[in-house]
Amino acid sequence: MPESLEDLVELLDLEKIDDDLFRGRQPQTTAQRVFGGQVLGQALAAAGRTVGEDRIVHSLHGYFLRPGDTSVPIEYHPELIRDGRSFSSRRVVATQRGKTIFYMSASFQVPEPGLDHADKMPDDLVPPEEAPTLASVFEAASGRKAEDWNKEWAALDVRLAGLTGRQFWIRASGKLADDHALHACVLAYASDLTLLGASLLPHGIIIGDRRIQPASIDHALWFHRPFRADEWLLYDQASPSASGARGFATGRLFSQDGRLVASVAQEGLIRPIGLELDDEEA
Template sequence: MTDLAKEAAAGLDSSAGLGGQVVLDQLVDLLDLEKIEENIFRGVSPALSPVRVFGGQVAGQALVAAGRTVPSERKVHSLHAYFIRPGDPRIPIVYEVDRIRDGRSFTTRRVVAVQHGKAIFALSASFQTPEPGLEHADEMPDVPAPETLPTFAERVSEVPGIAEMWRRPRPIDVRYVNDPPWLTRGKGTTEARNQVWMRADGRLPDEDLLHVCVLTYASDMTLLDSPLARHGVYWELDEVRGASLDHALWFHRPFRADEWFLYDTASPSASGGRGLATGRFFAADGTLIATVVQEGLLRVR
């Protein structure tokens, strides 16, 4: 899925001109799966969706399905996922959970998302009972505070012709630290990074799993900007076609997804029509809260 389609999907249903909290509540409802049988859940897509299901949505919903078969005292610490087929937003997605292992400290789950009788997405997630241990972490880059930066709507107003679609209310508030890639087209550089502040645009319930799933949802929104920025091209504005291929997340420390976190991403490699992107999430106080790696299909004509 292209990032333009991702941004459209991330807007959910704004047909009534809804604001941040109402649109965020729609995302919470989207992640509230229906249990239809033991280990089987069903999710839907927003009424207003692009041609394919947003990757962050199916990843977040699959993690919800896994988490609902695990005791609440065990916290998710990692997930590894593959995007297998494009999802159809017109029909529900069925999530089948396989209870791989329940150990003394760790629990492992595998989830397959199914549509039209075929797997479209597969996720493995590991949960752990919290325990003490060694502690160290990277330091957060020195960046401006999110409140001092332009809103996403203000940034896209500089893009003629397509800004109106991008102005739709979205459940995730995004503030670019660096110039967004649609403004740096034609200026590829080996030093290109992508840094954005993010937070859920409103208040979330006090449920740990929900905050992890919202961050999982947000992690797919700007990650592939990094390999494109290195080559000075961008979705829709250049002849670029792409899709998420696989996605991995490690959760290091507790956090709230409705408080500001910095998403610092880079691309160490691109080859064979694929681009690799890595990212780090930092809470506003500098705490490293999560790490992500994704490979995406990137075809530039």
């Protein structure tokens, strides 16, 4: 994974190899498959390169079809589905070695005024300045060194915001350029990092447990209000259901001043491997 924010920005800066065809490079990583957030962010970057600067992404829906190979670049082909007066629709297909590993639909809108309401941000949170880093929590829970986490995830600053393990402060580890498309891609990348783990918490399991085979299946993200990915965002997560070796989780992202800026939903594989199930789960 990117070892710094600069590496992440480079990862999201796709190479144009033909009209409506882009190539995304791979970072150095010990992971055996491509991180889902990387594919989300790169696919969104490819879609954004085909719309006017007056249009801002407001939603995306993606499906992970095959594990991505970390040793091979990914090609992204955005299809121009529709350009209307207010909205633009794109479909992006990601391939490796001629096989589709992911596809995504995304919608962009010219900003306009309208009715406005939103959920309130949860209270009783640990301020980000006082919250433990996810690297330190990872070290305490797994026994692996915090440096192992930082080697893969240093591009993001992630901290535990509550005792339940379902609330995190998250931001880019440094300053980003004033480019709304870049901030959206970084948030898409970050939104996949902790969400699937929310469906394991009711069972007392953490995402790195070797008794579980985890993988993202699909991912949806809605952008509600302007934000900066290099400023603290509260990622408030919940898991309404787990069944059939799949976990379903939702998330709300709030700015530090309490504005709801994005919502997320994801279903992922949480297949038990050598994990004893009780009668209700079996």
